Amino acid sequence: MNSTYIRMITVAVVIIASVFLVHNGCQQSKDLISGDVAQQVYVKPGTYDDFYLFTSGGFSGQVGVYGLPSGRLFRVIPVFSQDAERAWGYSEETKPMFMTSYGSVPWDDAHHPKISQTDGIADGRWLFINGNNTPRVARIDLTTFTTAEIIEIPNSGGNHGSPFITENTEYVVASTRFSVPIPNRDVAINSYKENFKGTISFIKVDNDGKMNVEFQVLVPGFHYDLAHSGKGPSHGWAFFTSYNSEQANTLLEVNASQNDKDFIAAVNWKKAEEYIKQGKFKTFTTEYYRNYFDKKKHTGVSEKKTEVKVLIPSECPGLVYYIPTPKSPHGVDVDPSGEYIAAGGKLAAVIPVHSFSKIIKAIENKDFETSIDGIPVLKYESVVAGEVKDVGLGPLHTEFDNEGFGYTSSFISSEIVKWKIGTWEVVDRIPAYYSIGHLCIPGGDTKKPWGKYVIALNKITKDRYLPTGPELTQSAQLIDISGEKMKLLLDFPTIGEPHYAQAIPADIIMKNSKKIYPIEENMHQYAVKAEKETRVVRDGNIVRVYMSTIRTHFVPDNIEGIKVGDVVYFHVTNLEQDWDIPHGFAVKGANNSELLIMPGATETLKWEPKREGVYPFYCTDFCSALHQEMQGYIRVSGKDSSVPLSWNTGK
Amino acid sequence: MEYWQIRNTIYWGMQIPQCFKGKIIMKHNSRLLIGVASLFLILMFFFPIWSIDLLAPQYPEGIGLKIWINQITGLKPNDLNNINGLNHYIGMKAIVPDSIPELTIMPYIIIFMVIFGIGNAFWGKRKLVYLWIALFIILGAIGMYDFYIWGYDYGHNLNPSAAIKVPGMSYQPPLIGSKKLLNFTAVSLPAFGSYVLGVSVLLTTAALYFDSKRGSAK
Structure with a gap:
């Protein structure tokens, strides 16, 4: 092999190698992060972040709540968009929040x-x-x-x-x-x-x-x-x-x-x-x-x-x-x-x-x-x-x-x-x-x-x-x-x-974050303050169920005398007064959403049963060891049925 | 009570019973100390006498009961209701302070002991002071026994159709100290009100002691 040829190969190798190195070097410098960085964003389990960060959700219509420096997401606050998880825009109480001169804009x-x-x-x-x-x-x-x-x-x-x-x-x-x-x-x-x-x-x-x-x-x-x-x-x-x-x-x-x-x-x-x-x-x-x-x-x-x-x-x-x-x-x-x-x-x-x-x-x-x-x-x-x-x-x-x-x-x-x-x-x-x-x-x-x-x-x-x-x-x-x-x-x-x-x-x-809504301050038109106030009231084809939740039952949890064609309003009050104990309410075939009711709050789900039968309802928030038992049945009879309106829990 | 009833009660109360009549009257300073110790008891109306703290992973913020001479409250607002809510799983009766007669009686006992103590400060009779101390020790013992009985009743008399039944398990809170009750550790300890009582008894005892010292020195 003559020396020119060797020189050519050497030069080629050096060029290829240096391009490769430079490329890799750039790649690295882009991602170069020194070792102590992890400590600066590490928030030990069980400890709090130093800052709240509120980000706009853009086309999601909501607000994200994060902690800094960890970047952990704590909550998505429903604002302009309907949110079936919290019945935001689906419950009777929150529907008015979406009203505009163009009607409801969800x-x-x-x-x-x-x-x-x-x-x-x-x-x-x-x-x-x-x-x-x-x-x-x-x-x-x-x-x-x-x-x-x-x-x-x-x-x-x-x-x-x-x-x-x-x-x-x-x-x-x-x-x-x-x-x-x-x-x-x-x-x-x-x-x-x-x-x-x-x-x-x-x-x-x-x-x-x-x-x-x-x-x-x-x-x-x-x-x-x-x-x-x-x-x-x-x-x-x-x-x-x-x-x-x-x-x-x-x-x-x-x-x-x-x-x-x-x-x-x-x-x-x-x-x-x-x-x-x-x-x-x-x-x-x-x-x-x-x-x-x-x-x-x-x-x-x-x-x-x-x-x-x-x-x-x-x-x-x-x-x-x-x-x-x-x-x-x-x-x-x-x-x-x-x-x-x-x-x-x-x-x-x-x-x-x-x-x-x-x-x-x-x-x-x-x-x-x-x-x-x-x-x-x-x-x-x-x-x-x-x-x-x-x-x-x-x-x-x-x-x-x-x-x-x-x-x-x-x-x-x-x-x-x-x-x-x-x-x-x-x-x-x-x-x-x-x-x-x-x-x-x-x-x-x-x-x-x-x-x-x-x-x-x-x-x-x-x-x-x-x-x-x-x-x-x-x-x-x-x-x-x-x-x-x-x-x-x-x-x-x-x-x-x-x-x-x-x-x-x-x-x-x-320091100002609320833990519960005091039940005695609940002035909701259809609230119940205690289980003894629960009831079911019929007015024509409108049926209002005044319902309560507390670990781990609904009152009432057996309801009969509902008819096809009725408009049923479940007014559900969460009687809990303990932090972080919401109860959910979901009924089969609901065309809107579940409810997720905070301690001391009342929310309403509108339900229009279309077929005869027995419909289960249950709590969707894993509230306690017997959460799975937190359920009830509602019986829907034919339009002209004579089944009387009745309700109970534990009978 | 009518005015005349109150007047007569105070009048007869101020009379030293015949059997305690004697010549030796306690020294002025000791009597003053007895008076102070008796008035000190009034603090028992403003502080709980006992606390039961319940520790569990789900309650990092704490949950518990405070027992006062005239009421039972939560450590925080709603704690009593929340504890009753939790207890229904194991079939424990709800704690309803209004249905506990001791909470009605105890304030009168304390008022009586305050008046008796002030009487002692006036009368200065050692035997009556001994009686005051003895009475308090007996009342305290009865109180603790009563507290034990209540605890036993709540812990053992469980609704047979309770959701959670652990064979052989009872839920009597400890009288003093801590005890593991399923996921909760119950810590039962005297609170400030009990220390007030203790200090009052100790001060009165000290008054007797100083009085006897001075007496023998004479």
Whole structure:
């Protein structure tokens, strides 16, 4: 063999080997996690996590509750979607919660959970979340982890920019993602520029949580995307991003991406309150529902509303200003001091950070570029405090830590970029697997971030988990931000699609967590307080069974005298007063769901037997050693049968 | 009681029975201590005298009973009901405080002993103080025996059609100490109210002792 030939082979081997090594090296560095990481996420059996994490379920319509740092899923709270497991939307008590001006809408697209605040700090009383599809906002009671109220937003095409709350939970905001004719009416779609409008709504939240659409602001027909309320010096203002300032009504991916800058709408809601007080509003006739769950009566109630107050910016100077912001901005995030407002331009290469004090100054100096429908447009140069450069591609959202840093998610380059407030320089970056949308730092959008972790909420997981057919799990990632460098700790799967999330120290919530519903406070119309009150009452073809459950029997558990064609209501009260002892109720052939009744609560299942026979019913929650014995029979006789109505237990 | 009845009761109560009449009256400080010890007993109205804790894996937060001189309550709200609920599986009778006559009698006994003790502080008669102590020891013994009988009755008189029947098993809680009852470990111990009683008896005994010391020193 000549030496040239040997040299060639040697070179070839070296090239192949080095390519292989480099490839493997990359593969490794992607997954390189140092040894102490496991300890940082390990929560010993029998011990608690440090934080609660609430994630939106996206198209599942629900809310996921996780522990951090373990990433363990504790609960899925039914909100906008029917849940047969808990009879949410199936029991007679919960059906009213789904009422809208379109009738019962049993699903929604839930995006942004938001914990209530006091003085700009998350207080853990309630969690608000928006329904994007049929515009709604829900309020979840964090003492019971149940949905307490759902309010429909009138004059809205889709409630995306919501429910970003003000510093003392005075208001929950809502902006329409789709502009539509307002009031909605039959017009040509291509008459968009002429007929379509947007609205920004302020929902008042009173001390016990009750929501009311206090007023709306009618704005030009752009798409209003996301929002955040001001805090500290900027308290009294709320900021809304908008895109499609081109006002396109078709092929938006191209037609709504033409303008160099779209707008952040800055709304002075304190000013709005003054205008409302002065009577400068118009009353629009419309239709929407407020549904709330009466805690004492354990029953949902629907209220129909027909009017809403609307402010028109051109008639209310000083109410709204537009801040030009590059390229279809998505997130708008206010730093803990309340001075800086960071915007994520989906298609921009920089994050513009606006200064609140500069905005106020520009307003005072009338530093306006132009005005749109009576809304002054401020000059970009007069309000921008700085631009964070090299933030990756497709910056979307920013959260803040307690040490003066912002963390921005970049969707296209799939990474989190850490930058310093004030100098606007990027100090660190870490990849996200893959395509990160929102991100969350405990308290990261409040006055008091608790820091410690950033959670990446990803859209795609590809090779991160065992495959489960065409649809893969959605996922979050836990990243340690306590050091100078961000450090990936954990991947964990999430329900639905996690858009936004909120995290809060566990002790704030767990100390208020309810164990039972006191039976003596149960004011349900069909409750029984003791077994001796149980009975069966017939009124025409309506039969009401006043039933009780306690370990381990139903009273009554033998019922006769029901006829085909009857409408039977099982009003089941769980007499237990012990923590973690719900009882289930399931009857054969029910066309709705089971019931899962918490200690001290009453729930109702409607049942319409279609055929003669004897039907078993039983407890579905393994309540005790004799759970399997917790059952009963109901006898259904023919339409004209003379079997008398009777019931008993133990006879 | 009518006013005159109360007045007469107090009047006759203040009279030292003939058989105890003697010349030796206890020293002032000892009598004061007896008075304090008697008044101390009033605390028994505010603290349970006994506690029965039930330990089981399903109740990491604890479940149990507190026995007071006039009532039985749960360690936490609803505990009594929950214990009755659990006990029905083994066929144990429900504990219904209103149906236990001792809980009506005990407060009167304590009131009597407080008044008797205060009387002793006035009268200063050693023999009557001995009687007070003896009475308390006898009452205590009766009380413990009674408590045992109740425990025996609850633990043995079980409903024959109970769901859970373990041959040879009875569920009498221990008088003092701990005992394994199926999945529960029952721990029965005196509570603060009993210590109040003990301290009161000890103080009264100490008063007698100091009095005799001083007496002999003279």
